[in-house]
Amino acid sequence: MSAAGMMMAGGTLPGMLAQGIAAHRGWIALALAALVLLALAPLYLSPFHVRVAQLFLLSAALAIAWSLLGGFAGYWSFGHTAFIGLGAFVAGLVETGWTWPSPALAFAVGLLAGALACALLAGLIAYPILRLRGIYFAIAMLGVAQVLGELNNSIDAFKGTMGIVLPQLAPRAVEPATFYYYLLLVAAAVTLAIGFAVKVSRLGYGLLSIREDEDTARMLGVPTERYKIQTFVLSAVLTGVLGIIYAHSLGFITAGSVYRTDFSLNMIVYALLGGMGTLIGPVIGAGIMVVLTQIVLGRLLDTHMFITGALLVILVMLAPRGIVGFVKPILARWRGGFR
Amino acid sequence: MTLILQTIVDGLVLGGLYSLAAIGFSLIFGVMNVVNLSHGIIVLIGSYLSYILWRTLGIDPLLSIPLVMVALFGFGYVYQRGLIQLAVDRSSLLASMLVTFGVALMLRNVLVLIFSPDFKSITPSWAFNFFVIGPITVDLVRISALAASLVLLCLLALVLGYTHMGRVIRATAQQDLAARLCGVNARHVYGLTFGVSAAFAGASGAILGIVLPFSPPDEAHWTINAFVVVTLGGVGSPSGALIGGLLLGLISTATSQAIGPAFPNAMMFLILVIMLLVRPAGLLGNAFSGSR
Numbered sequence: 001m002s003a004a005g006m007m008m009a010g011g012t013l014p015g016m017l018a019q020g021i022a023a024h025r026g027w028i029a030l031a032l033a034a035l036v037l038l039a040l041a042p043l044y045l046s047p048f049h050v051r052v053a054q055l056f057l058l059s060a061a062l063a064i065a066w067s068l069l070g071g072f073a074g075y076w077s078f079g080h081t082a083f084i085g086l087g088a089f090v091a092g093l094v095e096t097g098w099t100w101p102s103p104a105l106a107f108a109v110g111l112l113a114g115a116l117a118c119a120l121l122a123g124l125i126a127y128p129i130l131r132l133r134g135i136y137f138a139i140a141m142l143g144v145a146q147v148l149g150e151l152n153n154s155i156d157a158f159k160g161t162m163g164i165v166l167p168q169l170a171p172r173a174v175e176p177a178t179f180y181y182y183l184l185l186v187a188a189a190v191t192l193a194i195g196f197a198v199k200v201s202r203l204g205y206g207l208l209s210i211r212e213d214e215d216t217a218r219m220l221g222v223p224t225e226r227y228k229i230q231t232f233v234l235s236a237v238l239t240g241v242l243g244i245i246y247a248h249s250l251g252f253i254t255a256g257s258v259y260r261t262d263f264s265l266n267m268i269v270y271a272l273l274g275g276m277g278t279l280i281g282p283v284i285g286a287g288i289m290v291v292l293t294q295i296v297l298g299r300l301l302d303t304h305m306f307i308t309g310a311l312l313v314i315l316v317m318l319a320p321r322g323i324v325g326f327v328k329p330i331l332a333r334w335r336g337g338f339r
Numbered sequence: 340m341t342l343i344l345q346t347i348v349d350g351l352v353l354g355g356l357y358s359l360a361a362i363g364f365s366l367i368f369g370v371m372n373v374v375n376l377s378h379g380i381i382v383l384i385g386s387y388l389s390y391i392l393w394r395t396l397g398i399d400p401l402l403s404i405p406l407v408m409v410a411l412f413g414f415g416y417v418y419q420r421g422l423i424q425l426a427v428d429r430s431s432l433l434a435s436m437l438v439t440f441g442v443a444l445m446l447r448n449v450l451v452l453i454f455s456p457d458f459k460s461i462t463p464s465w466a467f468n469f470f471v472i473g474p475i476t477v478d479l480v481r482i483s484a485l486a487a488s489l490v491l492l493c494l495l496a497l498v499l500g501y502t503h504m505g506r507v508i509r510a511t512a513q514q515d516l517a518a519r520l521c522g523v524n525a526r527h528v529y530g531l532t533f534g535v536s537a538a539f540a541g542a543s544g545a546i547l548g549i550v551l552p553f554s555p556p557d558e559a560h561w562t563i564n565a566f567v568v569v570t571l572g573g574v575g576s577p578s579g580a581l582i583g584g585l586l587l588g589l590i591s592t593a594t595s596q597a598i599g600p601a602f603p604n605a606m607m608f609l610i611l612v613i614m615l616l617v618r619p620a621g622l623l624g625n626a627f628s629g630s631r
Contacts, residue, residue, distance in 0.1 A: 076433055128616045135374050135433065139566060140615045143608040146563075150605035261559075265440070272437065302452065309444030313422070316438045320430030 020200025063282030065238035066267035074211035079145030085259035087114035087240030088247035092164035118240030149259030160255030275324025354588020355488035361568035363536030369575020379561030385544025415537025
């Protein structure tokens with residue numbers, strides 16, 4: 001059904017969700033199969049490959065969270081690492097600032113506080129900053145991330161330079177790497193599910209209309225301002241939660257280890273490599289880049305940066321609409337040939 | 340009082356350098372809306388070229404500026420025609436930004452491999468002379484850096500204002516369709532603009548080499564500085580870059596003096612974000628359409 005048709009059918013959220021699930025049965029089956037395969041992965045992978053898979057899950061989930069705003073609405077944030085850092089540090093300060101009866105409770109409170117802080121920051125800056133478009137929005141977000149990172153680093157109360165040692169969550173019996181692998185798997189699955197819900201709901205179609213032509217969408221009665229703010233806050237909270245889990249998997253964080261420009265950048269690269277505005281795109285992109293950088297290029301430390309840069313250039317030149325955009329026409333032609 | 344005066348003088352010297360380093364970025368942004376994230380690395384290539392000329396041939400860094408400019412003009416022209424234009428055609432402006440970022444990563448890696456990540460500096464024989472005006476001390480190096488920056492900025496303003504090439508560049512910036520209808524070869528002009536931009540970035544690199552030590556990872560700093568200068572002053576004009584650069588120089592020296600040496604960057608970005616929100620066209624207000 002076309003976007004306009006969907007909008008008109010435009011029932012309630014459960015209605016649209018049911019419709020969306022029915023329309024994407026194949027994809028959902030594929031996602032569930034992948035979930036089962038990934039859940040069994042630690043049984044047959046070596047510890048090193050479990051770490052790589054953990055990084056893949058984190059990267060894919062971050063790229064999806066970024067995509068909600070960047071891919072669907074076309075608002076490319078260059079500073080999403082602000083939320084990773086903010087979430088991680090608020091959670092860390094809350095968890096270490098008081099004594100909690102159990103690490104699990106501490107983590108729950110930290111998670112809540114971190115997510116809340118991200119929502120608060122995003123809600124606060126959303127209205128002014130989402131008035132900027134294109135490159136100006138991108139750079140303003142870069143600025144927000146830099147200011148936050150620098151303040152966190154230079155104000156002693158936030159322990160950005162000293163660092164925070166986070167409580168260990170993994171029970172004694174479980175290998176920490178495996179524990180965080182499953183935690184990230186759950187987080188990634190939830191992020192993907194939320195992404196799917198956004199995509200097939202009214203909000204998702206509204207975001208697409210904003211990407212295509214914001215002024216026209218607004219003129220036609222799409223509440224662009226509200227949709228953008230909601231999505232920005234949602235994306236920030238998801239990014240923050242992932243950042244908190246990542247911080248715990250590190251065990252010790254400084255401002256430098258969570259406010260990282262390469263995080264912000266990687267989210268964009270993964271989404272762009274896979275295919276902007278799709279849900280499978282960020283996952284494919286993260287998969288390819290993580291395998292390439294961790295396994296193939298792991299030994300080439302001297303020229304690592306050069307090859308990453310060259311890949312970036314080649315990628316934009318050869319497949320400007322990502323792998324999904326590259327494969328889709330081929331698939332369509334292939335299917336057409338058999339009809 | 341002396342402290343304030345000294346801060347202002349230091350700020351202005353730094354600001355002159357910022358202005359010159361940012362003008363190329365501003366031109367490219369104004370003429371073709373491309374955000375060139377490899378700008379900082381071009382500045383550093385200028386520094387390293389001037390460093391090589393000084394070490395091997397003993398050429399004074401100020402005299403090596405023209406050589407550096409010619410070399411980087413060629414580089415900029417080829418870079419634009421060979422890569423950036425293709426990326427803009429095949430993809431989007433935002434994606435072309437990723438291409439320039441990729442190039443910055445590659446060149447940074449190359450610089451590290453050739454020159455090592457250690458800090459280098461250029462110290463000509465006159466580097467340690469200074470003079471005193473009343474209570475203020477000024478090094479010869481800094482004052483000559485400021486003078487060279489101002490001379491080059493004036494030169495660029497003259498080129499843009501009164502030569503054929505300058506007129507064509509300005510016309511393309513205002514309305515590329517109309518310029519093309521009048522017989523301007525827009526792609527050639529884009530190439531020229533990129534060449535001019537790279538040449539001035541290189542010149543600022545050569546000057547920067549005598550004032551501050553430099554190393555390849557600094558490039559991000561220079562790119563971001565250029566962006567802030569452009570947002571402060573307004574896009575596409577030498578006067579905008581001059582005002583933005585001087586302001587930025589004053590702000591960063593005043594912040595590290597008054598609040599603490601860790602804060603100039605945070606202050607810089609705070610001002611950047613506020614400026615984007617309040618007055619996205621910059622102080623001089625050369626209107627640019629894409630911001631909202």
